[in-house]
């Protein structure tokens with residue numbers, strides 16, 4: 083097993099996809115982040131970014147069977163709309179574990195099934211040929227991937243050597259609720275906190291959950307002016323709220339995520355500059371951004387070496 087913990091962004095946009103020249107640098111696909119940990123693939127959300135990711139996973143596998151863990155933050159369409167087009171799910175040799183937040187009355191599986199009802203999509207969930215385990219998980223559980231495979235268990239249960247663990251935090255700062263995930267392996271950690279709105283003085287529960295993470299991916303959909311005028315209560319944050327969360331949690335790096343679909347590249351450049359004035363290690367996510375966590379964090383000092391791939395912004 084290799085020692086790599088790599089984060090790659092395939093979809094960074096919130097709400098709906100935004101093709102076109104004005105968004106070409108940051109990208110127009112909706113939420114999808116690939117995390118590769120010791121050769122194991124975890125996918126955070128299945129917005130339209132999961133479509134090119136799926137094709138790339140098949141290409142990289144070169145005919146070998148794929149095993150993938152897909153964690154869904156919540157069931158809004160910008161986090162699930164790519165799933166019916168996720169190529170590996172059509173390949174019978176694929177093992178696909180799909181976990182996430184169910185709605186109050188509907189399980190994750192029921193919603194994915196209904197997204198692919200005959201009225202909405204030509205291929206049903208059942209007809210996708212991969213071996214699938216789909217289930218809603220609880221905040222009191224954790225997802226573990228070790229030499230025995232992928233499973234959901236209570237945090238007190240034992241894990242194998244070199245286990246990858248995903249802890250869950252349920253946030254109520256988004257209509258319908260949302261799961262924030264913390265991926266931990268060999269002392270390194272990533273927190274994925276999309277679709278969450280800040281509170282005055284910061285979100286203390288989130289700060290506790292994200293404490294000391296090497297990388298925090300946080301919703302930063304709006305400029306403050308936009309938020310004050312028309313979007314308060316929609317369940318998304320401003321750049322200022324994201325920076326406040328990063329500072330309160332003492333993370334190593336902040337990645338601004340879930341860009342507003344009405345914002346062009348120049349506007350996101352501005353948001354990134356604003357963020358860097360508030361939290362030095364901040365940057366806006368773009369399609370193709372690749373972060374590699376090459377060293378473990380030691381006590382309170384981050385000695386992360388982060389390598390950015392593909393494009394320089």
Ligand SMILES: [Zn+2]
Pocket residue numbers: 096097113158160161277340
């Ligand atoms: Zn969203």
Ligand SMILES: [Zn+2]
Pocket residue numbers: 156158256277
């Ligand atoms: Zn949402």
